[in-house]
Amino acid sequence: MIEAAKIWNEPNNKSHWDPEIDPDWSRFAQMARLAGQAIRAENPRVTRVLGGLSPIDPGYLQLLDGYGVLDEVDAVGVHGFPLDWNLWSIHDWPQKLDEIRAVTDKPVWVTEAGVSSFGAEEVQVWGVKRTAELLIGRAPRVHWYSLYDLPRAWEATTRHKEAEGSSYYRHFHMGLLREDGAPKAALEAYAPYAAEMGLCQWFHFEDHRLDEAVAWLKRLGVKHLRTGLSWADSLRPDALAWFDRQMEALSDFAVTVTFCFTPEECGIAPHHTSPPRAPEEFAEFCAAMVRRYGSAGGALTAAE
Template identity: 75%
Template sequence: MIESVMFWNEPNNKSHWDPAIDPDWSQFATMINLAGQAVADVNPDVTRVLGGISPIDPNYILRLKGMGVLDNVDVVAVHGFPLDWNLWQIGEWPAKVAEIEAVAPDHPVWVSEVGVGSFGAEEVQVFGVQKTAELLVGRVPRAYWYSLFDLPREWEATTRHKEAEGSSYYRHFYMGLIREDGTPKPSLEAYAPYADRMGIMQWFHYEDPRLPNAVAWLKRLGVRHLRTGLSWADSFRPNALDWFDRQMEALQDFDVMATFCFTPEHLGVEPHHTSPPRDPQQFADFCAAMVERYAPATPVKLHSAGRG
């Protein structure tokens, strides 16, 4: 069910990893090294992806490289949103990829999130889909469009300062190809010709009611590659494994990259999902357990592995 795993999400973004606690990323590096080794021990055929970085910063990759992280991952990943949050133009995508290739020449570079929102105008998003595909399809081995669905307005976007960020915050709610009410935007039609070559990144919240509809749309579009998440924090919720099982079973027809992230509050140095864990081995153990369950070296059917 899982062909690749991603260790964390945007670790150089303070909305996802707290630099006040780990200013030199040494705790992060230790955690990823342990996780990379643990996953390789369970199934060496699963591709290990370093959490997609945002901003795209070659010096950050060099820092992690110096701490041995690239020895324990197979792929380096980047995220970019040049028409919404980044201070560079969409046409710079090939150069941004090349910056990372230059400092990690032995690792493929995947674009694990790229998106353009419809916050300003839906026509801008149509342009963004088409231009992104022109620049990245064939340039990188994998690119994932963020996202299939708009984020519902009653939910919160995962950012540090929420509404205080102004329009930067509200843009998070307009990144989908399909509106919150389930109707397709013009960008969906623009994306469709590239669906078999440019994957989708879609987060599913705990017991997300959108899962069946997402699967139906992904199959209708002919999407092959899907990136999603299995939250370490959610693994401590009631019946978490049942939810994980249902999610992964629903996605079994796709080539799935599972992102492992979010520190459980009770296990963090500070009680927050961006905090380094007090014991990094616990994150590695979670990653290994998820790979053993959903991508074992000897495949087994999900129902025979048991639930709960």
Template identity: 70%
Template sequence: MIDSVMFWNEPNNKSHWDPALDPDWSRFAAMINLAGSAVAGVNPGMTRVLGGISPIDPNYIRHLGTLGVLDSVDVIAVHGFPLDWNLWQIHEWPAKVAEIEAVAPHHPVWVSEVGVGSFGAEEVQVFGVQKTAELLVGRVPRVYWYSLFDLPREWGATTRHKEAEGSSYYRHFYMGLIREDGTPKPGLDAYAPHAAEMGLMQWFHFEDPRLPTAVEWMKRLDVRHLRTGLSWADSFRPNALDWFDRQMEALQDFDVMVTFCFTPEHLGQGRHHTSPPDDPQQFADFCAAMIERYAPAMPARATAGRI
């Protein structure tokens, strides 16, 4: 079920990691190095992915390399939204991937989030799906479209500055291929021919009522690869393991990349989900516990006979 794990999400984006508390990312690096070792100790065959970076910055990857992080992960991931948030054009995707390949030649590069919203017009999203498939399917080993569902407005986006971000914030609510009311957008038809090669990235909130519907849609589309998350912060909620179990059981028919992220407020230096934890080993322990629960190493097959 789980074929890869991602450590954190967009660590070079201040909406997901607080640079004021960790200006040189040394605390982040220490946390990832501990987590990489912990996961390998539970399941040595598990593919470990560095949290998708946004912006796509080769200097950031080069810096993490000096901190030992590239020795603790097997794959580097990138995120890009050139028609919504990035300051580059969509046709630059292959060049952006090549920038990371150049500084980490021994690591495959996966695009773990790519999307185009319908904030301005739904026709723009149709173009975005088609052009993304043309540029990235076959160019990188894995691509994950963000996302299946629009984010319900009343839930709020997981970003630090919210409405202060202006239209950038409101675009978060229009990234899905299916509207909040459950009706498909034209972008869904554009995505369908590519679903087997271009996976989906879909966050599921704690006890998310959309989970069964998501599974139905993904099976109908013949989606094979899914990226989602198990929140370290959510693990302290009442009945958290019950929810995690239901989520992972529902997703058992897909190849899942699970993202471990979000610092519990009571364990962070800044008392916020973007904060470095007081004790990075606690994050590593959470990662190891989740792999032990959902993707432990399989025992070696017994030999058929003896000599």
């Protein structure tokens, strides 16, 4: 069921990891190493992916390599949103991949690439097509972000929220479907690429969209899906029942599952971006999820 296990999400984005607590990234490095070792010990056929770098920063990857993190992963994930948040052109995607390949021999996966419909749906349509042209065939995995718009009643995972201006509101317009499930123009543009360019869709705890999402994924012919299992959610009542339901619903896809988000009671600070007090607890969570949902038949290798 799990093709790959991704260790954290955008660790070098301060909305997902607190650099004030971990200014030299040594805490993250220790946690990532332990998680990689635990995943490999549990199921060596599951590809271990270092959480998607955002921004795409070869210097940061070299820092982690110095801590030995790359010894415990099989691939490196990157995220890019050049028409919405990044200060580079969408046409620079091949260059961005080459910058990472210059400092590691690990395969580079694009675990999130997206364009919002914030300004105009026509921009997103063009963005889907151009992203597919630039990335399919250049990376072993490409995941478009995302299937659904983020519901406006939910908060985007970012620190400064509305103070970020339009950057914050773009979070809510990244989907191929609107919040209510209605298709946008970009859905039709994405469909021809669905077999080669997978999707990323995060599901919140007991997410009401799960069954409808699976129906859309199958209708589109999606083969590769990226989602997440939250360490923080794992301490909720009935968490395993929800995880079982989610992963069973996604069993027909090759799933890259992202493990991230610190439970408040486990962090140095009571926040999901905090380094954990005991990094081995995160590793234990990763191992338990791979044990429960890892494919017995084995996943593809990182380069396939």
